[in-house]
Amino acid sequence: MAYKKRLDGRKFDxxxxxDIKLGVVANADGSAQFSMGRTKIIAAVYGPKTLHPQRxxxxxxxxxxxxxxxxxxxxxxRKTPRPGxxxxxxxxxxKEALEESVFLEEFGQAVIDVHIYxxxxxxxxxxASICAATLALADxxxxxxxxxxxxxxxxxxxxxxxxxxxxxxxxxxGDVVDMPIAYVENLNKVTLLQLDGKATEKQAIxxxxxxxxxxxxxKGKMQNALKQKFA
Amino acid sequence: MNMTRITKGAKQLISHLAEExxxxxxxGFDDMRKLEIEYDISDQxxxxxxxxxxxxxxxxxxxxxLGTPYPDTPNKGNLIVNAEVTPxxxxxxxxxxxxxxxxxxxxxxxxxxxxxxxxDVKKLCIKEGERTWEVFVDVYVINDDGNLVGAGGxxxxxxxxxxxxxxxxxxxxxxDKEGKRTKAIPITAEPIPISFxxxxxxxFVDPKKEEVQNATAHLVVTVDEKDRIVSLQRQGSEGLTFExxxxxxxxxxxxxxxxxxxxx
Numbered sequence: 001m002a003y004k005k006r007l008d009g010r011k012f013d014x015x016x017x018x019d020i021k022l023g024v025v026a027n028a029d030g031s032a033q034f035s036m037g038r039t040k041i042i043a044a045v046y047g048p049k050t051l052h053p054q055r056x057x058x059x060x061x062x063x064x065x066x067x068x069x070x071x072x073x074x075x076x077x078r079k080t081p082r083p084g085x086x087x088x089x090x091x092x093x094x095k096e097a098l099e100e101s102v103f104l105e106e107f108g109q110a111v112i113d114v115h116i117y118x119x120x121x122x123x124x125x126x127x128a129s130i131c132a133a134t135l136a137l138a139d140x141x142x143x144x145x146x147x148x149x150x151x152x153x154x155x156x157x158x159x160x161x162x163x164x165x166x167x168x169x170x171x172x173x174g175d176v177v178d179m180p181i182a183y184v185e186n187l188n189k190v191t192l193l194q195l196d197g198k199a200t201e202k203q204a205i206x207x208x209x210x211x212x213x214x215x216x217x218x219k220g221k222m223q224n225a226l227k228q229k230f231a
Numbered sequence: 232m233n234m235t236r237i238t239k240g241a242k243q244l245i246s247h248l249a250e251e252x253x254x255x256x257x258x259g260f261d262d263m264r265k266l267e268i269e270y271d272i273s274d275q276x277x278x279x280x281x282x283x284x285x286x287x288x289x290x291x292x293x294x295x296x297l298g299t300p301y302p303d304t305p306n307k308g309n310l311i312v313n314a315e316v317t318p319x320x321x322x323x324x325x326x327x328x329x330x331x332x333x334x335x336x337x338x339x340x341x342x343x344x345x346x347x348x349x350x351d352v353k354k355l356c357i358k359e360g361e362r363t364w365e366v367f368v369d370v371y372v373i374n375d376d377g378n379l380v381g382a383g384g385x386x387x388x389x390x391x392x393x394x395x396x397x398x399x400x401x402x403x404x405x406x407d408k409e410g411k412r413t414k415a416i417p418i419t420a421e422p423i424p425i426s427f428x429x430x431x432x433x434x435f436v437d438p439k440k441e442e443v444q445n446a447t448a449h450l451v452v453t454v455d456e457k458d459r460i461v462s463l464q465r466q467g468s469e470g471l472t473f474e475x476x477x478x479x480x481x482x483x484x485x486x487x488x489x490x491x492x493x494x495x
Contacts, residue, residue, distance in 0.1 A: 077303055089338045092331040092466070099468045179463065182470075189470025193450070195463035196346045198420075201480055204460045208476060 003157035003174060007167045008037075015151060015163035015214055020225040022139045030140025034132035036151075037165055038122035043132035045140040048110035062107025066095035068129055070118040090126050097130050097150065097182040097192040103143040112142060123166040123178075124152045130182050130192060131218060138226055146186035149218040153211030154178045155199055160206045162214045177203065181211035185219055242430065242445040249433040255441060256285075261482050263425075263437040266385070266493050270393050278394025278416070282386035284437065286376035291368065291386035293394040293416070297406060298365035300356060308355020308363035312341035314370040314383055321375045321440075332466075339464045340370060340384045343422045343453035347461035350391070354417035357399065364396060366416060377428075377440040380451050380464075384424035389494055391416050420455040422462065423490045425483035427452070429467070434475060436482055450476070452483035456491060 006012065016037030025031035028044035035041070051057045068091040072078050083091075094116065102112070114136065116129045130150035137144060154164050157174025164178055177197030183190055190212070195204065245255060254260065264285030272279045276292040298309055314337035318324045329337075344350060355364040368391065370383040398410025428438035428446035435442050443449070447469040453462035460480060465471060471479075 085334045085338055088331050088334045092335055093464075096466055096468060100470055184470060187470060188472055190465065190473065190476060191470035193463050193465035193471070193476065194342075195460060196342055198347060198455065198459040198461050200459055201484060204463075204480060205477060208473065212473065 003159040003171075006161065007171070008165060012159055012161045013210060013213075015217070016165065018218065018221050020135060020221065022135060022225060022229045028136070028140070030136045030138070030142070032132050032135035032139055034128050034135060036124055036128045036131075036163065038120055039124050039128050040118075040120040041116060041125065041128045041132040042119055043114060043116045043129065043136040045112060045114050045133075045136040045142070047112035047140075048107040048142070049113075051109060051111035057109040060108050061104040062110040062112060063104070064095050064099055064102060064112050064114060066091050066098065066114045066116065066133065068094055068116045068118075068126070070121065070125070074118045074121045090129075093192060093194070094126060094130055094133065098133055098137070098148055100187065100189065100191055101134075101144045101146055101148050101184050102137065103145065106143060112137070121166075123164055123169045124180070126192070127151050127180050127182070131222065135222055135225065138222075139229075146184050147219045147222050148182050148184050148191060149215035149222065150180065150182035150192055151211055151214040151218055152178055152180045153207040153214065155197065155203045155207060160203060160210055162210050177207065179204070179207045179211060181208065181215065183212045183215035185216055241441045245442060245445055246431040246433070249431060254435060256439060260434065261436050261486070263486055263490065266490060268385070268389050268493065270389065276390075277397065278390045278392070280386050280389035280393065282382050282389060284378060284382040284385070285439065286374060287378055287382045288372075288374040289379070289382045289386045290371045290373055291383065291390040293390045294367045294369070295394070295396055296365045296367070297404075298363055300360060300363045305360040306356050307352040309365045310345045310350055310352060310355070310368070311366070312337055312344065312368045312370070312387065314340060314372070314379075316372040316375060316379065319374070320372045324375075335464070335466065336379050336383060337370070339380050339424065339451055339462065340387055342464070343384055343424050343462040344368070344387060344391070347420065347422050347453065347455065349418060349420040349422050349455065349461065351417035351419050362404065375440060377438045377443040378426045380424050381426045381437055384422070384453065385490060385494070388421060388423070391418060392494065420457070420461070421491060421494065422453045422455045423487040424451050424453040424462070425486050425490075426450070427479050427482075429469070429471065429475070434479065436486060450479050452479055454483050454487035458484050
């Protein structure tokens, strides 16, 4: 059976509704809440600040540390508060998705901490986390080369789709491919690329193209949100 | 040998050679190193393998036990992939909790095998909601000369293919240690991870350690026997262009066929 109509009625190339709030954490240097459908993320930035211990410092550039965590009540079965392997790995790939866009050479010896919490999970949480983190960095006034926009593309039962929700990720009547992507338009670079599922070469390429286009749309929305706050 | 000492000059050397279409060990950009596989390195394991990819060496063992299914997947068995880079593997590694990149090695191998659906975990379930087989795949890096995911992933598949489930005593609900082992692990696809490193503007397949250390971007493309991409993972401080990714997919499909022929 082919995937004729999406389970939540969206078009194949349509992402879920995005909602952005800036400055949601009073104490932080920058913060944002990013929602994509039911997936909701909160991110806060502290820094640039002096890095301790000293041996971790880099003389001519700053470093980013990212911490991705899921709140225990963000998923249907309570998640233990202790970070698991998934969170450790995602923290790393999120940091690496952001790194190239930040002018780290301006912050020798310093660190920028990005703390990310998943409040409500409905698939695509790492992508929404990257968007939330980017917005928090921008809200903190940290100079960046461009927005890092992120969305998942994929294949549901042979059909290439944008921004899978949990229902689609769990679709059982056909194969599902989930391909989280982050894209930096000014650099023309893909800075997050993962894939789960089974995709033909053509499906992988088509999904990548669709994801990149989706990232361009998200970048526009992030730009607008910042303009509204700082205009 | 202390690699950090020679790393400084290495980047220039790698880039310089690359301009002449050469690599530090004279391979082509798209050539893998020599692969050696030895099976049954531990008779205590349900399946095991030693894989050498050039000078990179990993030991992989499969252990099988009885467990209970997770509440959200009552009809599925459990498969857990763990990876560790031991202090044997290089001077720079010290004992301690796993670092994030080490966790990522395990996760990428795990995704290539388990989340790609290459093991039929439903067949590992003995009684729905109550009893399942638990399959542990432990990847240990013995010597690090780059491409740990590649060597580890090949080793994991080799060990799983050679593993046999223990006999199950249904009456007493326990493993019958004397019983005959007849059942194989239900493997439905054969995913092979192919790694790339980008140094300067050059992309190398199956990178050696010096290439890994000087790379700004890494990509692992896992391909099954039907040429399907079953897992992707980009890492490193810089992104990749669409064209670079496209090229890696093509090379990975080609190289995975060559590796698969060597897996008995």
